[in-house]
Amino acid sequence: MRRLRTYGFVAGFLAVPLVLYTVFVISPYAQAFQLALTSWNGYSSVVRYVGFDNFGRLLEDEVFWRALRNHGILLLVLPVATIVIALLFAFLLNLGGGTRGAGMAGVWGSGFYRVVFFFPQVLAVAVVGVLFQAVYRPDADGVLNGILARFGLGPVGWLIEPDLALWSIIAVMVWQAVGFYVVLFSAGMAAIPKDYFEAAALDGAGRVRLFFSITLPLLRDTVQVAWIYLGIAAFDGFALIQVLAGDKGEPDGATTVLPITIYNTAFSYQKVGYASAMGVALFFLTVTFAVLTLRTTRRERVEL
Known part of the structure:
Protein backbone atom coordinates (compact mmCIF):
# COMPACT_ATOMS: atom_id res chain seq x y z
CA MET A 1 0.00 0.00 0.00
CA GLN A 34 3.55 12.98 -41.63
CA LEU A 35 4.12 16.23 -43.55
CA ALA A 36 7.37 14.85 -45.01
CA LEU A 37 5.21 12.49 -47.08
CA THR A 38 3.19 15.34 -48.62
CA SER A 39 3.62 18.26 -51.01
CA TRP A 40 1.76 20.67 -48.70
CA ASN A 41 2.57 24.35 -49.21
CA GLY A 42 1.72 25.47 -45.68
CA TYR A 43 -1.62 27.17 -46.20
CA SER A 44 -3.70 25.11 -48.62
CA SER A 45 -6.53 23.02 -47.20
CA VAL A 46 -5.68 20.27 -49.70
CA VAL A 47 -2.87 17.95 -48.64
CA ARG A 48 -1.51 15.68 -51.40
CA TYR A 49 0.52 12.67 -50.32
CA VAL A 50 3.57 11.93 -52.45
CA GLY A 51 5.06 9.09 -50.44
CA PHE A 52 8.85 9.11 -50.27
CA ASP A 53 9.32 11.41 -53.28
CA ASN A 54 10.57 14.25 -51.06
CA PHE A 55 13.36 12.05 -49.73
CA GLY A 56 14.32 11.08 -53.25
CA ARG A 57 14.59 14.78 -54.16
CA LEU A 58 16.99 15.31 -51.27
CA LEU A 59 19.53 13.04 -52.93
CA GLU A 60 19.62 15.36 -55.96
CA ASP A 61 19.42 18.67 -54.08
CA GLU A 62 22.71 20.58 -54.33
CA VAL A 63 21.76 22.95 -51.51
CA PHE A 64 21.03 20.01 -49.20
CA TRP A 65 24.43 18.44 -49.89
CA ARG A 66 26.19 21.76 -49.45
CA ALA A 67 24.55 22.15 -46.05
CA LEU A 68 25.62 18.60 -45.13
CA ARG A 69 29.19 19.44 -46.10
CA ASN A 70 29.12 22.44 -43.80
CA HIS A 71 27.70 20.28 -41.01
CA GLY A 72 30.56 17.85 -41.58
CA ILE A 73 33.11 20.65 -41.09
CA LEU A 74 31.28 21.84 -37.97
CA LEU A 75 31.12 18.29 -36.64
CA LEU A 76 34.87 17.84 -37.02
CA VAL A 77 36.05 21.24 -35.80
CA LEU A 78 33.56 22.50 -33.19
CA PRO A 79 33.73 19.59 -30.69
CA VAL A 80 37.50 19.13 -30.99
CA ALA A 81 38.40 22.82 -30.64
CA THR A 82 35.92 23.47 -27.83
CA ILE A 83 36.84 20.39 -25.80
CA VAL A 84 40.59 20.92 -26.14
CA ILE A 85 40.40 24.59 -25.09
CA ALA A 86 37.91 23.92 -22.28
CA LEU A 87 39.98 21.02 -20.89
CA LEU A 88 43.09 23.19 -20.88
CA PHE A 89 41.37 26.07 -19.10
CA ALA A 90 39.58 23.81 -16.62
CA PHE A 91 42.83 22.06 -15.72
CA LEU A 92 44.62 25.36 -15.18
CA LEU A 93 41.76 26.77 -13.11
CA ASN A 94 41.51 23.70 -10.87
CA LEU A 95 44.93 22.06 -10.79
CA GLY A 96 47.33 24.27 -12.72
CA GLY A 97 48.69 25.99 -9.64
CA GLY A 98 50.31 22.80 -8.37
CA THR A 99 50.56 21.86 -4.72
CA ARG A 100 49.47 24.68 -2.45
CA GLY A 101 48.82 24.34 1.25
CA ALA A 102 47.11 21.04 1.98
CA GLY A 103 46.32 20.11 -1.63
CA MET A 104 46.22 20.96 -5.33
CA ALA A 105 45.04 24.39 -6.41
CA GLY A 106 44.36 26.32 -9.57
CA VAL A 107 46.32 29.22 -10.98
CA TRP A 108 46.21 32.57 -9.23
CA GLY A 109 42.93 34.41 -9.88
CA SER A 110 41.13 31.27 -11.00
CA GLY A 111 37.82 32.46 -9.49
CA PHE A 112 37.90 35.61 -11.60
CA TYR A 113 38.80 33.67 -14.75
CA ARG A 114 35.84 31.34 -14.22
CA VAL A 115 33.50 34.32 -14.40
CA VAL A 116 35.26 35.68 -17.50
CA PHE A 117 35.12 32.35 -19.33
CA PHE A 118 31.47 31.77 -18.47
CA PHE A 119 30.37 35.29 -19.43
CA PRO A 120 29.57 34.45 -23.12
CA GLN A 121 27.03 31.89 -21.89
CA VAL A 122 24.81 34.60 -20.38
CA LEU A 123 24.58 36.46 -23.70
CA ALA A 124 21.74 35.69 -26.08
CA VAL A 125 22.80 34.25 -29.43
CA ALA A 126 21.42 37.30 -31.23
CA VAL A 127 23.52 39.57 -29.01
CA VAL A 128 26.61 37.51 -29.77
CA GLY A 129 25.84 37.74 -33.48
CA VAL A 130 25.46 41.53 -33.40
CA LEU A 131 28.65 41.82 -31.34
CA PHE A 132 30.68 39.85 -33.85
CA GLN A 133 29.19 41.74 -36.76
CA ALA A 134 31.17 44.67 -35.38
CA VAL A 135 34.24 42.47 -34.82
CA TYR A 136 34.12 41.07 -38.37
CA ARG A 137 33.27 44.27 -40.27
CA PRO A 138 35.04 44.10 -43.64
CA ASP A 139 36.39 47.67 -43.45
CA ALA A 140 38.93 49.35 -41.19
CA ASP A 141 36.18 50.14 -38.64
CA GLY A 142 35.91 46.45 -37.78
CA VAL A 143 37.68 45.37 -34.61
CA LEU A 144 39.87 42.74 -36.27
CA ASN A 145 40.54 44.76 -39.40
CA GLY A 146 41.34 47.80 -37.26
CA ILE A 147 44.02 45.75 -35.49
CA LEU A 148 45.36 44.44 -38.80
CA ALA A 149 45.46 47.98 -40.21
CA ARG A 150 47.91 49.00 -37.47
CA PHE A 151 50.33 46.44 -38.90
CA GLY A 152 49.70 47.47 -42.49
CA LEU A 153 47.57 44.40 -43.21
CA GLY A 154 44.04 43.80 -44.41
CA PRO A 155 41.26 44.53 -44.62
CA VAL A 156 39.94 40.95 -44.61
CA GLY A 157 36.39 40.03 -45.56
CA TRP A 158 35.82 37.65 -42.66
CA LEU A 159 32.15 37.08 -43.47
CA ILE A 160 32.09 37.90 -47.19
CA GLU A 161 34.83 35.62 -48.47
CA PRO A 162 33.53 32.09 -49.10
CA ASP A 163 36.74 30.45 -47.87
CA LEU A 164 36.69 32.36 -44.57
CA ALA A 165 33.04 32.86 -43.66
CA LEU A 166 32.29 29.43 -42.17
CA TRP A 167 35.56 29.36 -40.22
CA SER A 168 34.85 32.81 -38.81
CA ILE A 169 31.45 31.62 -37.59
CA ILE A 170 32.97 28.45 -36.10
CA ALA A 171 35.38 30.65 -34.13
CA VAL A 172 32.40 32.50 -32.63
CA MET A 173 30.65 29.23 -31.78
CA VAL A 174 33.77 27.96 -30.00
CA TRP A 175 34.17 31.27 -28.15
CA GLN A 176 30.60 31.10 -26.90
CA ALA A 177 30.67 27.40 -25.95
CA VAL A 178 34.01 27.17 -24.14
CA GLY A 179 32.78 28.74 -20.88
CA PHE A 180 30.04 26.17 -20.33
CA TYR A 181 32.41 23.25 -20.86
CA VAL A 182 35.02 24.80 -18.59
CA VAL A 183 32.39 24.64 -15.84
CA LEU A 184 31.39 21.09 -16.85
CA PHE A 185 34.96 19.81 -16.82
CA SER A 186 35.71 21.68 -13.60
CA ALA A 187 32.86 19.82 -11.93
CA GLY A 188 34.27 16.56 -13.23
CA MET A 189 37.73 17.39 -11.92
CA ALA A 190 36.30 18.30 -8.52
CA ALA A 191 34.93 14.73 -8.28
CA ILE A 192 38.39 13.20 -8.74
CA PRO A 193 40.03 12.48 -5.36
CA LYS A 194 42.83 14.98 -4.80
CA ASP A 195 44.92 12.19 -3.29
CA TYR A 196 45.62 10.95 -6.81
CA PHE A 197 47.14 14.26 -7.87
CA GLU A 198 49.05 14.76 -4.65
CA ALA A 199 50.57 11.26 -4.80
CA ALA A 200 51.58 11.75 -8.43
CA ALA A 201 53.05 15.19 -7.65
CA LEU A 202 55.10 13.70 -4.81
CA ASP A 203 56.45 11.13 -7.29
CA GLY A 204 57.65 13.98 -9.49
CA ALA A 205 54.87 14.07 -12.08
CA GLY A 206 54.59 17.43 -13.84
CA ARG A 207 51.45 19.17 -14.96
CA VAL A 208 51.46 17.54 -18.39
CA ARG A 209 51.78 14.07 -16.86
CA LEU A 210 49.05 14.84 -14.32
CA PHE A 211 46.73 15.88 -17.10
CA PHE A 212 47.27 12.95 -19.47
CA SER A 213 47.75 10.18 -16.89
CA ILE A 214 45.11 11.10 -14.30
CA THR A 215 42.78 13.92 -15.31
CA LEU A 216 41.91 12.94 -18.87
CA PRO A 217 41.27 9.21 -18.25
CA LEU A 218 39.00 9.95 -15.29
CA LEU A 219 37.12 12.62 -17.26
CA ARG A 220 36.37 10.36 -20.19
CA ASP A 221 32.65 10.05 -19.45
CA THR A 222 32.33 13.82 -19.07
CA VAL A 223 34.20 14.37 -22.34
CA GLN A 224 31.84 11.88 -24.00
CA VAL A 225 28.82 13.89 -22.87
CA ALA A 226 30.46 17.12 -24.06
CA TRP A 227 31.19 15.56 -27.45
CA ILE A 228 27.54 14.56 -27.90
CA TYR A 229 26.25 18.00 -26.87
CA LEU A 230 28.67 19.76 -29.21
CA GLY A 231 27.85 17.36 -32.03
CA ILE A 232 24.17 18.18 -31.66
CA ALA A 233 25.10 21.89 -31.65
CA ALA A 234 27.03 21.29 -34.89
CA PHE A 235 23.76 20.17 -36.50
CA ASP A 236 22.14 23.47 -35.52
CA GLY A 237 23.76 26.92 -35.69
CA PHE A 238 20.60 28.52 -37.10
CA ALA A 239 20.38 31.69 -35.01
CA LEU A 240 24.06 32.64 -35.10
CA ILE A 241 24.46 31.98 -38.81
CA GLN A 242 21.28 33.87 -39.63
CA VAL A 243 22.51 36.95 -37.76
CA LEU A 244 26.06 36.85 -39.11
CA ALA A 245 25.52 35.53 -42.62
CA GLY A 246 21.86 36.18 -43.41
CA ASP A 247 19.03 33.75 -44.03
CA LYS A 248 20.59 32.50 -47.27
CA GLY A 249 23.85 31.31 -45.72
CA GLU A 250 25.91 33.92 -47.54
CA PRO A 251 28.27 34.26 -49.26
CA ASP A 252 27.05 31.96 -52.04
CA GLY A 253 25.75 29.38 -49.60
CA ALA A 254 29.19 28.92 -48.02
CA THR A 255 27.69 29.05 -44.51
CA THR A 256 24.31 27.45 -45.13
CA VAL A 257 23.21 24.67 -42.76
CA LEU A 258 20.15 22.46 -42.72
CA PRO A 259 18.09 24.55 -40.24
CA ILE A 260 18.61 27.61 -42.48
CA THR A 261 17.68 25.58 -45.58
CA ILE A 262 14.61 24.17 -43.84
CA TYR A 263 13.49 27.66 -42.81
CA ASN A 264 13.87 29.07 -46.32
CA THR A 265 12.22 26.08 -47.98
CA ALA A 266 9.19 26.24 -45.69
CA PHE A 267 8.62 30.00 -45.32
CA SER A 268 10.23 31.55 -48.40
CA TYR A 269 9.33 28.92 -51.00
CA GLN A 270 6.18 27.53 -49.30
CA LYS A 271 7.37 23.92 -49.63
CA VAL A 272 6.46 22.72 -46.15
CA GLY A 273 6.34 19.06 -47.11
CA TYR A 274 9.83 19.13 -48.61
CA ALA A 275 11.14 21.15 -45.66
CA SER A 276 9.67 18.54 -43.30
CA ALA A 277 11.57 15.84 -45.20
CA MET A 278 14.77 17.81 -44.56
CA GLY A 279 13.81 18.05 -40.90
CA VAL A 280 13.28 14.30 -40.69
CA ALA A 281 16.68 13.75 -42.32
CA LEU A 282 18.26 16.13 -39.79
CA PHE A 283 16.55 14.27 -36.95
CA PHE A 284 17.97 10.92 -38.03
CA LEU A 285 21.43 12.38 -38.62
CA THR A 286 21.48 13.79 -35.11
CA VAL A 287 20.20 10.59 -33.48
CA THR A 288 22.64 8.47 -35.50
CA PHE A 289 25.55 10.64 -34.42
CA ALA A 290 24.57 10.41 -30.74
CA VAL A 291 24.09 6.63 -30.85
CA LEU A 292 27.36 6.00 -32.70
CA THR A 293 29.26 8.25 -30.30
CA LEU A 294 27.84 6.43 -27.27
CA ARG A 295 28.64 3.01 -28.72
CA THR A 296 32.14 3.76 -29.98
CA THR A 297 33.24 5.50 -26.78
CA ARG A 298 31.67 3.03 -24.37
CA ARG A 299 34.02 1.44 -21.85
CA GLU A 300 34.02 -0.20 -18.46
CA ARG A 301 33.31 2.25 -15.65
CA VAL A 302 36.38 3.38 -13.73
CA GLU A 303 35.94 2.84 -10.00
CA LEU A 304 37.56 5.49 -7.82
Whole structure:
Protein backbone atom coordinates (compact mmCIF):
# COMPACT_ATOMS: atom_id res chain seq x y z
CA MET A 1 0.00 0.00 0.00
CA ARG A 2 2.82 2.39 0.87
CA ARG A 3 4.57 1.61 -2.43
CA LEU A 4 1.33 2.26 -4.32
CA ARG A 5 1.00 5.65 -2.63
CA THR A 6 4.60 6.46 -3.53
CA TYR A 7 4.02 5.56 -7.17
CA GLY A 8 0.83 7.63 -7.21
CA PHE A 9 2.65 10.61 -5.70
CA VAL A 10 5.44 10.39 -8.31
CA ALA A 11 2.97 9.90 -11.16
CA GLY A 12 1.02 12.96 -10.04
CA PHE A 13 4.12 15.14 -10.31
CA LEU A 14 5.16 13.64 -13.67
CA ALA A 15 1.76 13.78 -15.31
CA VAL A 16 1.73 17.48 -16.21
CA PRO A 17 5.35 17.59 -17.55
CA LEU A 18 4.71 14.46 -19.61
CA VAL A 19 1.54 15.93 -21.10
CA LEU A 20 3.32 19.19 -21.94
CA TYR A 21 6.28 17.31 -23.43
CA THR A 22 3.96 15.18 -25.54
CA VAL A 23 1.96 18.16 -26.82
CA PHE A 24 4.84 20.52 -27.54
CA VAL A 25 7.69 18.12 -28.47
CA ILE A 26 6.48 14.65 -29.47
CA SER A 27 3.41 15.89 -31.36
CA PRO A 28 5.33 18.33 -33.63
CA TYR A 29 7.87 15.59 -34.40
CA ALA A 30 5.06 13.21 -35.35
CA GLN A 31 3.44 15.89 -37.54
CA ALA A 32 6.78 16.52 -39.27
CA PHE A 33 7.06 12.83 -40.19
CA GLN A 34 3.55 12.98 -41.63
CA LEU A 35 4.12 16.23 -43.55
CA ALA A 36 7.37 14.85 -45.01
CA LEU A 37 5.21 12.49 -47.08
CA THR A 38 3.19 15.34 -48.62
CA SER A 39 3.62 18.26 -51.01
CA TRP A 40 1.76 20.67 -48.70
CA ASN A 41 2.57 24.35 -49.21
CA GLY A 42 1.72 25.47 -45.68
CA TYR A 43 -1.62 27.17 -46.20
CA SER A 44 -3.70 25.11 -48.62
CA SER A 45 -6.53 23.02 -47.20
CA VAL A 46 -5.68 20.27 -49.70
CA VAL A 47 -2.87 17.95 -48.64
CA ARG A 48 -1.51 15.68 -51.40
CA TYR A 49 0.52 12.67 -50.32
CA VAL A 50 3.57 11.93 -52.45
CA GLY A 51 5.06 9.09 -50.44
CA PHE A 52 8.85 9.11 -50.27
CA ASP A 53 9.32 11.41 -53.28
CA ASN A 54 10.57 14.25 -51.06
CA PHE A 55 13.36 12.05 -49.73
CA GLY A 56 14.32 11.08 -53.25
CA ARG A 57 14.59 14.78 -54.16
CA LEU A 58 16.99 15.31 -51.27
CA LEU A 59 19.53 13.04 -52.93
CA GLU A 60 19.62 15.36 -55.96
CA ASP A 61 19.42 18.67 -54.08
CA GLU A 62 22.71 20.58 -54.33
CA VAL A 63 21.76 22.95 -51.51
CA PHE A 64 21.03 20.01 -49.20
CA TRP A 65 24.43 18.44 -49.89
CA ARG A 66 26.19 21.76 -49.45
CA ALA A 67 24.55 22.15 -46.05
CA LEU A 68 25.62 18.60 -45.13
CA ARG A 69 29.19 19.44 -46.10
CA ASN A 70 29.12 22.44 -43.80
CA HIS A 71 27.70 20.28 -41.01
CA GLY A 72 30.56 17.85 -41.58
CA ILE A 73 33.11 20.65 -41.09
CA LEU A 74 31.28 21.84 -37.97
CA LEU A 75 31.12 18.29 -36.64
CA LEU A 76 34.87 17.84 -37.02
CA VAL A 77 36.05 21.24 -35.80
CA LEU A 78 33.56 22.50 -33.19
CA PRO A 79 33.73 19.59 -30.69
CA VAL A 80 37.50 19.13 -30.99
CA ALA A 81 38.40 22.82 -30.64
CA THR A 82 35.92 23.47 -27.83
CA ILE A 83 36.84 20.39 -25.80
CA VAL A 84 40.59 20.92 -26.14
CA ILE A 85 40.40 24.59 -25.09
CA ALA A 86 37.91 23.92 -22.28
CA LEU A 87 39.98 21.02 -20.89
CA LEU A 88 43.09 23.19 -20.88
CA PHE A 89 41.37 26.07 -19.10
CA ALA A 90 39.58 23.81 -16.62
CA PHE A 91 42.83 22.06 -15.72
CA LEU A 92 44.62 25.36 -15.18
CA LEU A 93 41.76 26.77 -13.11
CA ASN A 94 41.51 23.70 -10.87
CA LEU A 95 44.93 22.06 -10.79
CA GLY A 96 47.33 24.27 -12.72
CA GLY A 97 48.69 25.99 -9.64
CA GLY A 98 50.31 22.80 -8.37
CA THR A 99 50.56 21.86 -4.72
CA ARG A 100 49.47 24.68 -2.45
CA GLY A 101 48.82 24.34 1.25
CA ALA A 102 47.11 21.04 1.98
CA GLY A 103 46.32 20.11 -1.63
CA MET A 104 46.22 20.96 -5.33
CA ALA A 105 45.04 24.39 -6.41
CA GLY A 106 44.36 26.32 -9.57
CA VAL A 107 46.32 29.22 -10.98
CA TRP A 108 46.21 32.57 -9.23
CA GLY A 109 42.93 34.41 -9.88
CA SER A 110 41.13 31.27 -11.00
CA GLY A 111 37.82 32.46 -9.49
CA PHE A 112 37.90 35.61 -11.60
CA TYR A 113 38.80 33.67 -14.75
CA ARG A 114 35.84 31.34 -14.22
CA VAL A 115 33.50 34.32 -14.40
CA VAL A 116 35.26 35.68 -17.50
CA PHE A 117 35.12 32.35 -19.33
CA PHE A 118 31.47 31.77 -18.47
CA PHE A 119 30.37 35.29 -19.43
CA PRO A 120 29.57 34.45 -23.12
CA GLN A 121 27.03 31.89 -21.89
CA VAL A 122 24.81 34.60 -20.38
CA LEU A 123 24.58 36.46 -23.70
CA ALA A 124 21.74 35.69 -26.08
CA VAL A 125 22.80 34.25 -29.43
CA ALA A 126 21.42 37.30 -31.23
CA VAL A 127 23.52 39.57 -29.01
CA VAL A 128 26.61 37.51 -29.77
CA GLY A 129 25.84 37.74 -33.48
CA VAL A 130 25.46 41.53 -33.40
CA LEU A 131 28.65 41.82 -31.34
CA PHE A 132 30.68 39.85 -33.85
CA GLN A 133 29.19 41.74 -36.76
CA ALA A 134 31.17 44.67 -35.38
CA VAL A 135 34.24 42.47 -34.82
CA TYR A 136 34.12 41.07 -38.37
CA ARG A 137 33.27 44.27 -40.27
CA PRO A 138 35.04 44.10 -43.64
CA ASP A 139 36.39 47.67 -43.45
CA ALA A 140 38.93 49.35 -41.19
CA ASP A 141 36.18 50.14 -38.64
CA GLY A 142 35.91 46.45 -37.78
CA VAL A 143 37.68 45.37 -34.61
CA LEU A 144 39.87 42.74 -36.27
CA ASN A 145 40.54 44.76 -39.40
CA GLY A 146 41.34 47.80 -37.26
CA ILE A 147 44.02 45.75 -35.49
CA LEU A 148 45.36 44.44 -38.80
CA ALA A 149 45.46 47.98 -40.21
CA ARG A 150 47.91 49.00 -37.47
CA PHE A 151 50.33 46.44 -38.90
CA GLY A 152 49.70 47.47 -42.49
CA LEU A 153 47.57 44.40 -43.21
CA GLY A 154 44.04 43.80 -44.41
CA PRO A 155 41.26 44.53 -44.62
CA VAL A 156 39.94 40.95 -44.61
CA GLY A 157 36.39 40.03 -45.56
CA TRP A 158 35.82 37.65 -42.66
CA LEU A 159 32.15 37.08 -43.47
CA ILE A 160 32.09 37.90 -47.19
CA GLU A 161 34.83 35.62 -48.47
CA PRO A 162 33.53 32.09 -49.10
CA ASP A 163 36.74 30.45 -47.87
CA LEU A 164 36.69 32.36 -44.57
CA ALA A 165 33.04 32.86 -43.66
CA LEU A 166 32.29 29.43 -42.17
CA TRP A 167 35.56 29.36 -40.22
CA SER A 168 34.85 32.81 -38.81
CA ILE A 169 31.45 31.62 -37.59
CA ILE A 170 32.97 28.45 -36.10
CA ALA A 171 35.38 30.65 -34.13
CA VAL A 172 32.40 32.50 -32.63
CA MET A 173 30.65 29.23 -31.78
CA VAL A 174 33.77 27.96 -30.00
CA TRP A 175 34.17 31.27 -28.15
CA GLN A 176 30.60 31.10 -26.90
CA ALA A 177 30.67 27.40 -25.95
CA VAL A 178 34.01 27.17 -24.14
CA GLY A 179 32.78 28.74 -20.88
CA PHE A 180 30.04 26.17 -20.33
CA TYR A 181 32.41 23.25 -20.86
CA VAL A 182 35.02 24.80 -18.59
CA VAL A 183 32.39 24.64 -15.84
CA LEU A 184 31.39 21.09 -16.85
CA PHE A 185 34.96 19.81 -16.82
CA SER A 186 35.71 21.68 -13.60
CA ALA A 187 32.86 19.82 -11.93
CA GLY A 188 34.27 16.56 -13.23
CA MET A 189 37.73 17.39 -11.92
CA ALA A 190 36.30 18.30 -8.52
CA ALA A 191 34.93 14.73 -8.28
CA ILE A 192 38.39 13.20 -8.74
CA PRO A 193 40.03 12.48 -5.36
CA LYS A 194 42.83 14.98 -4.80
CA ASP A 195 44.92 12.19 -3.29
CA TYR A 196 45.62 10.95 -6.81
CA PHE A 197 47.14 14.26 -7.87
CA GLU A 198 49.05 14.76 -4.65
CA ALA A 199 50.57 11.26 -4.80
CA ALA A 200 51.58 11.75 -8.43
CA ALA A 201 53.05 15.19 -7.65
CA LEU A 202 55.10 13.70 -4.81
CA ASP A 203 56.45 11.13 -7.29
CA GLY A 204 57.65 13.98 -9.49
CA ALA A 205 54.87 14.07 -12.08
CA GLY A 206 54.59 17.43 -13.84
CA ARG A 207 51.45 19.17 -14.96
CA VAL A 208 51.46 17.54 -18.39
CA ARG A 209 51.78 14.07 -16.86
CA LEU A 210 49.05 14.84 -14.32
CA PHE A 211 46.73 15.88 -17.10
CA PHE A 212 47.27 12.95 -19.47
CA SER A 213 47.75 10.18 -16.89
CA ILE A 214 45.11 11.10 -14.30
CA THR A 215 42.78 13.92 -15.31
CA LEU A 216 41.91 12.94 -18.87
CA PRO A 217 41.27 9.21 -18.25
CA LEU A 218 39.00 9.95 -15.29
CA LEU A 219 37.12 12.62 -17.26
CA ARG A 220 36.37 10.36 -20.19
CA ASP A 221 32.65 10.05 -19.45
CA THR A 222 32.33 13.82 -19.07
CA VAL A 223 34.20 14.37 -22.34
CA GLN A 224 31.84 11.88 -24.00
CA VAL A 225 28.82 13.89 -22.87
CA ALA A 226 30.46 17.12 -24.06
CA TRP A 227 31.19 15.56 -27.45
CA ILE A 228 27.54 14.56 -27.90
CA TYR A 229 26.25 18.00 -26.87
CA LEU A 230 28.67 19.76 -29.21
CA GLY A 231 27.85 17.36 -32.03
CA ILE A 232 24.17 18.18 -31.66
CA ALA A 233 25.10 21.89 -31.65
CA ALA A 234 27.03 21.29 -34.89
CA PHE A 235 23.76 20.17 -36.50
CA ASP A 236 22.14 23.47 -35.52
CA GLY A 237 23.76 26.92 -35.69
CA PHE A 238 20.60 28.52 -37.10
CA ALA A 239 20.38 31.69 -35.01
CA LEU A 240 24.06 32.64 -35.10
CA ILE A 241 24.46 31.98 -38.81
CA GLN A 242 21.28 33.87 -39.63
CA VAL A 243 22.51 36.95 -37.76
CA LEU A 244 26.06 36.85 -39.11
CA ALA A 245 25.52 35.53 -42.62
CA GLY A 246 21.86 36.18 -43.41
CA ASP A 247 19.03 33.75 -44.03
CA LYS A 248 20.59 32.50 -47.27
CA GLY A 249 23.85 31.31 -45.72
CA GLU A 250 25.91 33.92 -47.54
CA PRO A 251 28.27 34.26 -49.26
CA ASP A 252 27.05 31.96 -52.04
CA GLY A 253 25.75 29.38 -49.60
CA ALA A 254 29.19 28.92 -48.02
CA THR A 255 27.69 29.05 -44.51
CA THR A 256 24.31 27.45 -45.13
CA VAL A 257 23.21 24.67 -42.76
CA LEU A 258 20.15 22.46 -42.72
CA PRO A 259 18.09 24.55 -40.24
CA ILE A 260 18.61 27.61 -42.48
CA THR A 261 17.68 25.58 -45.58
CA ILE A 262 14.61 24.17 -43.84
CA TYR A 263 13.49 27.66 -42.81
CA ASN A 264 13.87 29.07 -46.32
CA THR A 265 12.22 26.08 -47.98
CA ALA A 266 9.19 26.24 -45.69
CA PHE A 267 8.62 30.00 -45.32
CA SER A 268 10.23 31.55 -48.40
CA TYR A 269 9.33 28.92 -51.00
CA GLN A 270 6.18 27.53 -49.30
CA LYS A 271 7.37 23.92 -49.63
CA VAL A 272 6.46 22.72 -46.15
CA GLY A 273 6.34 19.06 -47.11
CA TYR A 274 9.83 19.13 -48.61
CA ALA A 275 11.14 21.15 -45.66
CA SER A 276 9.67 18.54 -43.30
CA ALA A 277 11.57 15.84 -45.20
CA MET A 278 14.77 17.81 -44.56
CA GLY A 279 13.81 18.05 -40.90
CA VAL A 280 13.28 14.30 -40.69
CA ALA A 281 16.68 13.75 -42.32
CA LEU A 282 18.26 16.13 -39.79
CA PHE A 283 16.55 14.27 -36.95
CA PHE A 284 17.97 10.92 -38.03
CA LEU A 285 21.43 12.38 -38.62
CA THR A 286 21.48 13.79 -35.11
CA VAL A 287 20.20 10.59 -33.48
CA THR A 288 22.64 8.47 -35.50
CA PHE A 289 25.55 10.64 -34.42
CA ALA A 290 24.57 10.41 -30.74
CA VAL A 291 24.09 6.63 -30.85
CA LEU A 292 27.36 6.00 -32.70
CA THR A 293 29.26 8.25 -30.30
CA LEU A 294 27.84 6.43 -27.27
CA ARG A 295 28.64 3.01 -28.72
CA THR A 296 32.14 3.76 -29.98
CA THR A 297 33.24 5.50 -26.78
CA ARG A 298 31.67 3.03 -24.37
CA ARG A 299 34.02 1.44 -21.85
CA GLU A 300 34.02 -0.20 -18.46
CA ARG A 301 33.31 2.25 -15.65
CA VAL A 302 36.38 3.38 -13.73
CA GLU A 303 35.94 2.84 -10.00
CA LEU A 304 37.56 5.49 -7.82
